[in-house]
Amino acid sequence: MEKRTDKNSYTILFAVIMVFVVGASLAFLATSLKGKIDENKRLEKQQNILYAMGVNDNDEKSVAFISTDNVAKEFSTYITKQVIIQGDNVTEDDEAYLIDLKVESAKSKEASYQRRLPLFIGEKEGAPYYIVPMRGKGLWDAIWGYISLDKNLVVQGVFFDHKGETPGLGANINQRFFMDDFTGEHILNQKENFAGIAVSKSNIDPKNERKTDNAVDAIAGATITGDGIAAMIRKDLRMYMPYLQTLKN
Amino acid sequence: MGLLSKRDTKLITDPLADNNPITIQVLGICSALAITAELEASIVMSIAVLFVLGLGNVVISLMRNIIPSKIRIIVQLIVVATLVIIVDLVLKAFAYQLSKTLSVFVGLIITNCIIMGRFEAFALANGPWKSFLDGIGNSLGYAVILIIVGFFRELLGSGSLLGFPVLGDAIEKTGVYAYGYENNGFMLLAPMALITVGLIIWVQRNKSKALIED
Amino acid sequence: MEHIELFFKSIFIDNMVFATFLGMCSYLAVSKKVTTAVGLGAAVIFVMAITVPLNWLLDTYLLKDGALAWLGPEYAEYDLSFLSFIMFIATIATMVQLVEIIVEKFSPSLYNSLGIFLPLIAVNCAILGGSLFMQSREIQSLGLAFNYGVSSGIGWFLAILAIASIREKIRYSNVPPALRGLGITFIVTGLMAIGFMSFGGMLTGGDEEEVPAETTVVISVEQQNDIANNTKVIE
Secondary structure (H helix, E strand, O other): OOOHHHOHHHHHHHHHHHHHHHHHHHHHHHHHHHHHHHHHHHHHHHHHHHHHOOOOOOOOOOOOOOOHHHHHHHHHHHEEEEEEEEOOEEEEOOOHHHOOHHHHHHHOOOOOOOOOEEEEEEEEOOEEEEEEEEEEEOOOOEEEEEEEEOOOOEEEEEEEEEOOOOOOOHHHHHOHHHHHHHOOOEOEOOOOOEOOOEEEOOOOOOOOOOOOOOEEEOOOOOHHHHHHHHHHHHHHHHHHHHHHHHHHO | OOOOOHHHHHHHHHHHOOOOOOOOOOOOHHHHHHOOOOHHHHHHHHHHHHHHHHHHHHHHHHHOOOOOHHHHHHHHHHHHHHHHHHHHHHHHHHOHHHHHHHHHHHHHHHOOHHHHHHHHHHHOOOOHHHHHHHHHHHHHHHHHHHHHHHHHHHHHHHOOEOOEOOOOOOOOOOHHHHHOOOOOHHHHOHHHHHHHHHHHHHHHHHHOHHHOOO | OHHHHHHHHHHHHOOOOOOOOOOHHHHHHOOOOHHHHHHHHHHHHHHHHHHHHHHHHHHHHHHOOOHHHHHOHHHOOOOOHHHHHHHHHHHHHHHHHHHHHHHHHHOHHHHHHHHHHOHHHHHOHHHHHHHHHHHHOOOOOHHHHHHHHHHHHHHHHHHHHHHHHHHHHHOOOOOOHHHOOHHHHHHHHHHHHHHHHHHHHOOOOOOOOHHHHHHHHHHHHHHHHHHHHHHHHHO
């Protein structure tokens, strides 16, 4: 005798009910939590930007952001100006940090679209910081980061993060031992041309003493993620160079 | 053992050695290779799998009489994916930092064949309590291998355990490094995980000859 | 050109088995005989060739942030990407079930030898991985998505064919008893993966505009060393 659960009508009914239940519950959950999740993401962005300019609660080895309760206040204290660069136009916009780089990069594939480039200008102990957001690809998925420069275009600090790099290997790009190496590196070469910062396996500079070689040491076993970081810096930072070069002069 | 009968205990202990999901059943290999470069990641993944497999087995077992056999794979996958996504969304809203640590594992869990494999092989045919025990047992067996591999890869590859440099500082040349020891960076690459698992199988089958394939 | 590059890249450099270690379970378990391996490999190519473009359509016109814009401007705000896992899996599971029914009908012997692993194609991480890579690597067009699906499938097929042939031959070798079967397969796969790493150098360069930037870096490093040496001499 055929079992009840083998009947086509039952199968279809079951599938319809399941799709409805799963879809409805997920959609409900996603919409009801959306506000909170977006808020978390917004605070995280602020934390990351502040981290890159050296405003954080780090102790010896850890990566610690300003706590979420204080971040909004600190953000408005340290970040004095946010601008959007679009071609030759530079406009001030207090919500520039909410620009989604992924969307901008997708839109800019149409030749008619002039990409909007957000730039955050901070001030700490009287010195100006210029913080550039970046986005690229690692081994598995997206990687992104912020790099803060002083007006001589020397790196003052970076923050990198990733969506799904290999734990223990590529995922270590958001660890201190990797990020701290970038501090003090130059993004220009000897001839004052833009060179970016390579993530090099043959750098042989584990203590990162050579600051002007445009390279830091790679993480062992994470070649593709490291190349992704270097490519991200080269590609995204280059777009800001026309603006950043004017600071230097 | 008031709570567990003898057969129930076997459900938990068997997968630890003689019916290990990784070395015998060949389930859940991808994740065993991908994330074992560090001991900590291995442990986190093991705990995540413990939760999902324990819970998922119970849910599937409860639903076993109403799932239409023709579309059972879709149903199983959707059940586990839904569970994982719900947990992920809730964590993102209420424990954002934790969710960042775990988000890497979400995709790995949904596609982990150990979960589907146990659904198919056990939960569809057994009651919820037994399925729960089976889930726990198999994820423990999975955890054992993950932790062994993670231990050796982190120790030999980066000279540390759980991020703590047990062998001394490789850059400052202290500890064993003072005597010319070097980390074997090759251990961090995925091929070495394969070879390590191969060696574990070798050791295991040498101990219990019954497992030897002809 | 784009197509050719993606094709070879997916087969050799980003090989599903040897570079990203996806689809290992069925790869290890169904590689005892070349004939079964060929069957499963063909099934994977087939499933990937269908699911990757299908999921590409889903992603572009349904799930992505702003993907619903084609329905009208008022829908442009929606972002359904939290559903992508479920949608991708559902597509794949449906296709796999379809393949299962077809194989059962036309080749019962293949169906029997595939056993539990045919349903497991659904969670063959290579297949979901293909769809997720397609999403995260932002593949541009339907044609490229199809190309990516087929070539990743071929890469997987090649890997399982190779290991199955090795396993058939290895029976004539004197492997330590405890290592026979699964153990030696793991180790051989590890060695093959090391071999495949050398393909990483096949497509060097990348974007052409990057070349001058890199040469200047090299020069500057050399200069740096010179300067460093000179200062040492002076000291």
